[in-house]
Amino acid sequence: MAAPIIEVRETEAEVARELCSLVAKKANQAIEQKGVFTVGVSGGSLQKHLCNGLPGETTDWTKWHIFFCDERVVPFDNDDSTYKYYRDNLLGKVPLPKENLVPIDPSLPASEAATDYISKLRKVFPGTELPRFDMLLLGMGPDGHTCSLFPGHKLLDVTDVIVASITDSPKPPPQRITLTLPVVNNTACAVFMSCGESKAEILKRVLEGSEADPLPAARVRPTNGELHWFLDQSAAKLLKS
Numbered sequence: 057m058a059a060p061i062i063e064v065r066e067t068e069a070e071v072a073r074e075l076c077s078l079v080a081k082k083a084n085q086a087i088e089q090k091g092v093f094t095v096g097v098s099g100g101s102l103q104k105h106l107c108n109g110l111p112g113e114t115t116d117w118t119k120w121h122i123f124f125c126d127e128r129v130v131p132f133d134n135d136d137s138t139y140k141y142y143r144d145n146l147l148g149k150v151p152l153p154k155e156n157l158v159p160i161d162p163s164l165p166a167s168e169a170a171t172d173y174i175s176k177l178r179k180v181f182p183g184t185e186l187p188r189f190d191m192l193l194l195g196m197g198p199d200g201h202t203c204s205l206f207p208g209h210k211l212l213d214v215t216d217v218i219v220a221s222i223t224d225s226p227k228p229p230p231q232r233i234t235l236t237l238p239v240v241n242n243t244a245c246a247v248f249m250s251c252g253e254s255k256a257e258i259l260k261r262v263l264e265g266s267e268a269d270p271l272p273a274a275r276v277r278p279t280n281g282e283l284h285w286f287l288d289q290s291a292a293k294l295l296k297s
């Protein structure tokens with residue numbers, strides 16, 4: 057398990073530029089090595105930085121397969137839909153084939169949407185092994201949640217499925233699906249972006265704490281991959297170094 061690589065920049069805009077440049081670098085390496093790039097994206101504050109910054113990078117978009125690390129089970133015309141954001145703000149800007157941005161089926165109940173998403177993932181990750189994403193792009197909420205894995209929630213212990221559903225998310229909307237921790241920790245490269253003063257205290261707990269019951273974001277430790285944290289000065293201000 058590699059130690060986290062922590063990058064601190066003065067402003068959120070600089071953090072976003074660095075992040076997008078790393079994503080493009082990893083994408084191009086994966087495409088060169090095996091012809092495809094598999095990436096999971098998150099919603100929340102991260103989405104606008106990816107959609108603004110990635111179109112400026114040089115890469116072969118036709119080789120990208122973009123999944124959602126988590127998704128809210130709401131219709132595609134609802135502003136809570138993460139798919140809606142990427143569809144409206146990325147698809148038209150880059151030559152990514154529409155079918156390579158893989159949405160959930162929001163017409164299904166959450167548990168069925170999770171099962172359906174597993175079958176969509178299995179088209180790109182066939183077989184029964186844990187999927188190994190080239191990269192997972194993650195956010196962290198002020199409570200330390202990541203994906204839709206919330207502190208103290210039983211979903212943190214799920215190991216028998218690769219995508220799970222939640223119907224009591226403490227952060228609305230309540231119905232969601234999420235990659236489970238074994239999949240998150242099987243990625244070749246997990247990357248968090250966390251900016252702003254509101255994240256400073258939780259970040260200290262996640263990166264420097266030694267809690268018996270670690271917060272969800274602290275449980276992201278790829279077993280055979282890299283872990284990056286991209287922070288701005290405000291978020292990093294309580295860290296020791």
Ligand SMILES: O=C1O[C@H](COP(=O)(O)O)[C@@H](O)[C@H](O)[C@H]1O
Nearest residue numbers: 098099100101102195196197203
């Ligand atoms: O609800 C969610 O929150 C997290 C964190 O969002 P942020 O706005 O605090 O950065 C996000 O990573 C996740 O995808 C989303 O569903």
